[in-house]
Amino acid sequence: MPRFNFWTVVMILTWVMLFVLLFIPVGSVLVSSLYDQSGNPTIANYLKFLGEPRFHQAFINTLVVGFGGLIGALLLGSIMAFCVSRFVIGGGRFVSLLAILALVSPPFIGAYSWIVLFGAGGVVRGFLRDMGVNMPPIYGVGGILIVFSLKFYPYVYLMVSGALSNVNRSLEEAAEGLGLTPLQRTFKISFPMVFPALTAGGLLALIHAIADFGTPRLLGRGYNVLATEAFTLYSAEVGSNMSMATTISVVLILVSMVFVLLQRYMSRRNVYHGNMINKPVRIKLKGWRNVLAHVAVYFIGLSGAMPVIISVIYSFRKTSGPVFQSGFALQSYERILFNLGDVVRNSLTFSLTAVALIVIVGTVVGVLVARRTNFNTALLDGAFMVPYVMPGIVIGIAFIAAFNTGPIVLTGTATIIILSVFIRRLPYTVRTTASSLRQISPSMEEAAISLGYSPFQAFLRITVPLIVPGIIAGGMLSFVTAINELSSSLVLYVGSTMTMPVRIYLLILDGDFGTAAALSTVLLVLSGGAVYIAFRFMGRNEQALL
Amino acid sequence: MSYLSVNNATKQFGESFKALNGISVAVERGEFFTLLGPSGCGKTTLLRSIAGFNDLTSGEITLGGANLRVVPPHQRDIGMVFQDYAVFPHLSVFDNVAFGLKPRKVSAEAIKARVAEALAAVRLDAMADRLPAAMSGGQQQRIGLARAMVINPQLLLMDEPLSNLDAKLRIELREEIRDIQKQVNIATIYVTHDQEEALAISDRICVMNAGRIEQIGTPQEIYGNPQTQFVATFVGTLNFLNAGAALDAMLGQLNLSAAAAKSWAVRPEHLDLLVDGAPTSDGATLSGMVSKFTYLGREAHLQVETEVGRLVVQLANPGMAATKAVGETVSINVQPSAPMAFDAEGRRISSKG
Numbered sequence A: 001m002p003r004f005n006f007w008t009v010v011m012i013l014t015w016v017m018l019f020v021l022l023f024i025p026v027g028s029v030l031v032s033s034l035y036d037q038s039g040n041p042t043i044a045n046y047l048k049f050l051g052e053p054r055f056h057q058a059f060i061n062t063l064v065v066g067f068g069g070l071i072g073a074l075l076l077g078s079i080m081a082f083c084v085s086r087f088v089i090g091g092g093r094f095v096s097l098l099a100i101l102a103l104v105s106p107p108f109i110g111a112y113s114w115i116v117l118f119g120a121g122g123v124v125r126g127f128l129r130d131m132g133v134n135m136p137p138i139y140g141v142g143g144i145l146i147v148f149s150l151k152f153y154p155y156v157y158l159m160v161s162g163a164l165s166n167v168n169r170s171l172e173e174a175a176e177g178l179g180l181t182p183l184q185r186t187f188k189i190s191f192p193m194v195f196p197a198l199t200a201g202g203l204l205a206l207i208h209a210i211a212d213f214g215t216p217r218l219l220g221r222g223y224n225v226l227a228t229e230a231f232t233l234y235s236a237e238v239g240s241n242m243s244m245a246t247t248i249s250v251v252l253i254l255v256s257m258v259f260v261l262l263q264r265y266m267s268r269r270n271v272y273h274g275n276m277i278n279k280p281v282r283i284k285l286k287g288w289r290n291v292l293a294h295v296a297v298y299f300i301g302l303s304g305a306m307p308v309i310i311s312v313i314y315s316f317r318k319t320s321g322p323v324f325q326s327g328f329a330l331q332s333y334e335r336i337l338f339n340l341g342d343v344v345r346n347s348l349t350f351s352l353t354a355v356a357l358i359v360i361v362g363t364v365v366g367v368l369v370a371r372r373t374n375f376n377t378a379l380l381d382g383a384f385m386v387p388y389v390m391p392g393i394v395i396g397i398a399f400i401a402a403f404n405t406g407p408i409v410l411t412g413t414a415t416i417i418i419l420s421v422f423i424r425r426l427p428y429t430v431r432t433t434a435s436s437l438r439q440i441s442p443s444m445e446e447a448a449i450s451l452g453y454s455p456f457q458a459f460l461r462i463t464v465p466l467i468v469p470g471i472i473a474g475g476m477l478s479f480v481t482a483i484n485e486l487s488s489s490l491v492l493y494v495g496s497t498m499t500m501p502v503r504i505y506l507l508i509l510d511g512d513f514g515t516a517a518a519l520s521t522v523l524l525v526l527s528g529g530a531v532y533i534a535f536r537f538m539g540r541n542e543q544a545l546l
Numbered sequence B: 001m002s003y004l005s006v007n008n009a010t011k012q013f014g015e016s017f018k019a020l021n022g023i024s025v026a027v028e029r030g031e032f033f034t035l036l037g038p039s040g041c042g043k044t045t046l047l048r049s050i051a052g053f054n055d056l057t058s059g060e061i062t063l064g065g066a067n068l069r070v071v072p073p074h075q076r077d078i079g080m081v082f083q084d085y086a087v088f089p090h091l092s093v094f095d096n097v098a099f100g101l102k103p104r105k106v107s108a109e110a111i112k113a114r115v116a117e118a119l120a121a122v123r124l125d126a127m128a129d130r131l132p133a134a135m136s137g138g139q140q141q142r143i144g145l146a147r148a149m150v151i152n153p154q155l156l157l158m159d160e161p162l163s164n165l166d167a168k169l170r171i172e173l174r175e176e177i178r179d180i181q182k183q184v185n186i187a188t189i190y191v192t193h194d195q196e197e198a199l200a201i202s203d204r205i206c207v208m209n210a211g212r213i214e215q216i217g218t219p220q221e222i223y224g225n226p227q228t229q230f231v232a233t234f235v236g237t238l239n240f241l242n243a244g245a246a247l248d249a250m251l252g253q254l255n256l257s258a259a260a261a262k263s264w265a266v267r268p269e270h271l272d273l274l275v276d277g278a279p280t281s282d283g284a285t286l287s288g289m290v291s292k293f294t295y296l297g298r299e300a301h302l303q304v305e306t307e308v309g310r311l312v313v314q315l316a317n318p319g320m321a322a323t324k325a326v327g328e329t330v331s332i333n334v335q336p337s338a339p340m341a342f343d344a345e346g347r348r349i350s351s352k353g
Helices: A006-033 A044-051 A052-084 A092-104 A109-118 A123-130 A141-164 A170-176 A181-210 A214-219 A226-235 A243-265 A287-315 A329-337 A342-369 A377-384 A385-389 A392-403 A414-439 A442-450 A455-484 A486-491 A500-509 A513-538 B042-052 B093-098 B110-121 B137-149 B167-184 B195-201 B219-224 B229-234 B245-254
Strands: A317-320 A321-326 B004-013 B018-027 B030-034 B058-063 B080-081 B155-158 B189-193 B204-209 B212-217 B240-241 B263-266 B269-276 B282-293 B298-306 B309-316 B328-332 B340-342
Touching: A006 A243, A006 A342, A006 A377, A006 A385, A006 A392, A006 A414, A044 A052, A044 A243, A052 A109, A052 A141, A052 A181, A052 A226, A052 A243, A052 A287, A092 A141, A092 A287, A092 A317, A092 A513, A109 A123, A109 A141, A109 A214, A109 A287, A109 A500, A109 A513, A141 A181, A141 A214, A141 A287, A141 B058, A170 A181, A181 A226, A181 A243, A181 A392, A214 A226, A226 A243, A226 A392, A226 A486, A226 B042, A243 A385, A243 A392, A243 B137, A287 A317, A287 A513, A317 A329, A329 A342, A329 A513, A342 A377, A342 A392, A342 A414, A342 A455, A342 A500, A342 A513, A377 A385, A385 A414, A392 A414, A392 A486, A414 A455, A414 A486, A442 A455, A442 B080, A442 B137, A455 A500, A455 A513, A500 A513, B004 B042, B018 B042, B018 B212, B030 B042, B030 B167, B042 B080, B042 B155, B042 B189, B058 B219, B080 B137, B093 B137, B110 B137, B137 B167, B167 B195, B195 B219, B204 B219, B204 B229, B212 B219, B212 B229, B229 B340, B240 B309, B245 B282, B269 B309, B282 B309, B298 B328
Parallel strands: B030 B189, B030 B204, B080 B155, B155 B189
Antiparallel strands: A317 A321, B004 B018, B004 B058, B204 B212, B240 B263, B263 B340, B269 B328, B282 B298, B282 B328, B298 B309
């Protein structure tokens, strides 16, 4: 076409954006890992990684917490999904709410709440000791795995319960007619049908477990993983080792990539599109089975939401300095009001700016990916996978590596924090916009064109109103992720750009749990509000939270 | 010159696939013209080329004498009805139908009057304020029809509008479409793969296969006098007769011959059962054994093994006594007008020697 093409410009700008915000940072990480501290090209960093037992240990530990978290999340998530979608559970919606609560809870307040309960001086542990039961404190790899299982099970639960309620009941009835026992039916029919959802949920748990930095940091007590190693090497006051930090970042990216590709390979042939004539029904269990199912579901749900409940309660406790007193008061909230107003304001402005950018850019690029299908957009789609698998710590280090010197210097600005959140969450919006566009029949726009509207007018009057509710909902969910973002901000913040999650982290390190709990509660209320608005716009759809 | 004419239309996808391979059709004012063929025959491609949603590789399309290919689709003034209805879910029934009147600068009162009239024509006047999402497929397609007609387009295109509906509704709605089209007298091009629908609704039918036209004609010509083997099998069914001495004998008896004939066939409804087995004055008689009897209510199909092969005989209004048992011997009467001859390319050839 000879005339000026809007979409060609969008395509070019998108590639420029990806180049600046993704390829340059990732490239800088790669380049930096190939130089020594004095600027000579070398592969010594990788040799050091291979040679030093400490890094070996971190690598193995990362895999241990990754797979341990994966197994725990799969176990808890599928038990809960199976019970909720197949049996009548009293208060089923409340159970889903508990799962959502675990999902949107502020980062590593979870770890700290578990320390409050089961740590060296933990409340529950102390109580049990008085009763004569001596249990070990929660520190170490066991504690990390418990926290990961309870923190990441909602990924599996939401994925699998969605898939389970979409298994056509006729299939199970057919299997029943062929003489399979209930147990055989579950493993031979239902299991293969939900397998893709299981691996997708498991992958999310695995990637988050590998990327998680706060939990091993607080609970590990010397149990080092790659994420903590990278952060320690980067942030050490004396002898900060950027090239070694970037080397570990490269390893982390590779590990995440391998798992994403593995999951794609495993669920490649296993997508089933059933007709939904015969929806599954929930069975009402009787007697001890019923009790067992309820106990299992509520135990998992309440345990997962425990950190949130604990921090809400502790936020109202009376304190004297960092020490809790008996009784309740609003002191912690007063401290936020008088001392931490700028932190709250930072978090809100950064998140809202990032979300506004994500919504606008994500929608336009989503339309590009969905509607202009050619080689370039397929490549674009692939490029958008990269930020999805990058751990936050790595994004932070990559941005520092790219924008500390050179033509664009952003270190220490609000812009760098906003952009890091933007690039991490952008793929989500691009994907949801593209997939909701693919669900709108192209004949809808053609009808408008045949009625006399130009293609652009038809898009504006027909397609846009149809995807706007989904875009608003997606924006709200991006807001939840943005405002809770910790690990990249931790690398990128300076005194004036401190955000709420960073402040919570520092408060916990300082032992001021009251203020941390109050700040977490504020975060929780903001996240909860955003989730509520999202559900109002698109109907209650827990899976959109993933 | 015809009202709409398509000349030598070719549409190439990729290197080798020709969805349209030199198609020429002409449609007159007020005519109901149907494109009939199996999926992948190019009928929808042709329709979408006329609508402007895809462009031809070569060829020309004129409407009222003007070249249509240079006009962008939104300025073609062509109404279109879609297979998946394409009703706008966020607009009320009224707003859906009024949608095409707004860019035409029609005054608010005129919009009200014209939409009301269109909705009355499709019997949806009581539902003007409702949202279409919860409405049935039949009602949604009525909205689609009203929306396409209310703009008084120069041409109405329908792309398999009934194929997502159930059988009973399909018959009901096709009658309505035909009545409304005759009332407003808009030239209409209708795409379907359903032969019965095409016969019932059309003034003329164009049967297409693999990007080419097989035959254009009235429903009577298409069914009664098919020009190719493809048309004869796609519109209706055929019994093919096995070559051999028995066939030659039968053709001789009927005084039929065709030197170039590759195959001979006869429609099930053109065969009769002889009640007492005695030969009639005209026609030939084939005897055979019943191998299957299928009762369908208003007709029955009798499958008979004869010397010229397996023949299906259609019995109209089969009474209780018409039932035949498997293994029973029957005689079939073949009239001279029944057999059709086709040459090696599948073209129909004269059977009168």
